[in-house]
Amino acid sequence: MLNSNHPDDERLSALAAADPDASADASLTAHVGGCERCADVVRELGFLRSALSDMPDVAPPRPLRLLPPVEADAVSGPDRLGLWARRLFAPALTAGAALAMVGVVGTALPGLGGMASSGGQDAFSDASEAAEAANVADDFDAEDAAGGTELEFSAPSGDAAGGGGEDGEATTLGADEAEEQRTAAEEAGRTDALQSERSPWPMVLFSGVALMIAAALLRWILVPRAG
């Protein structure tokens, strides 16, 4: 079929598609004008092109997801941070608000102050610290008393300060006084803790507010804004 006189079929295809270089090729168009075989090829390729350009659309065999999920916006690194900021924002805000609320209620009702477990813990440790101090004072006083020295500097009560007579008496007095001081210290520790200014509630309130502010700030910084 292929005759050395016929142009290459690819040239005929170019002519059928009206490619400028083929249309402008005078020897090509002249040949096709006088060659039935090549004219047929060009004509058929023209029909073929026309049919191809009119091929119908094809319905997908299954339903497609038309709208990408919102997460599709955030696939790159910084966007993922934003995504997390967006995800954590609501829970963090809620937790912060809850904490703040508890803090406000706790602060507003002073009766609750000493009942908090951490407050009780404080009172306990305060009391034992005081008791420890009293023990130290006890030893110290006894030694001093044994040495016959006056107890002025360590004795809070006038009674004890006056008792600097005989050795034995002084010892007894010192011990008694130390015992008294220890119970007094323990008592003082307990009341101190009950009225402690280190109540946990303002701290809770503060953390709640801080959490809310941090959540809002992170979201504002990390979540890309529209527009």
Place this chain on the structure above:
Amino acid sequence: MPEASQATSRRTPPLPDEAAVIARAADGDRMAFTQLMEHYQSACYGLAWRLLGDPDQAADATQDAFVHAYRAIRSYRGGIFRSWLMRITANASYDILRRAQRRPASPLPDPDEGGVELPDISAASPLEEATRSDMYGHLEAALRLLPHDQRTAVVLCDVYGMDYNEVAAMTDSALGTVKSRIHRGRLRLRDMLAEHRELFIR
């Protein structure tokens, strides 16, 4: 280079209020975007299916194209929306094609040799629209029998009206290579369809 398809009867026409819907979609209206994609999904799927030859891969490519379109619609600058979406779909399909080619485990069907017996295309499920006409049915089947580089070039250029330069850029090929593939593909289709010539001569 090839003129825009003159007959649009078998292809999705533009939406009546398309410009307004596009503008709303570009403003972030997800409903408007959904409306656009729903309208053009058959056009996108058809292109992906013709390029890839596999319904599942074609569905994946179409959904990838929707994701790309969703990100890019803000930068859409007029022109025929269908053509814009077709370019995105062709790129998404070609990405999948490239990935498939890099994995030899799943080679694409490339029926380069053998008789040109037309398969029973009525058995292929996505072809319901095509089987309405013998001509389109035969054409579809013949396209599938082309070597895939020729098929890609013919589909992009003759079926979807992209010019040679676009096809060359999309397929990372030289312009001359693309032209040659298109010409050889067309001639091959003509040979395959020789016995059905009467359907094409109108």
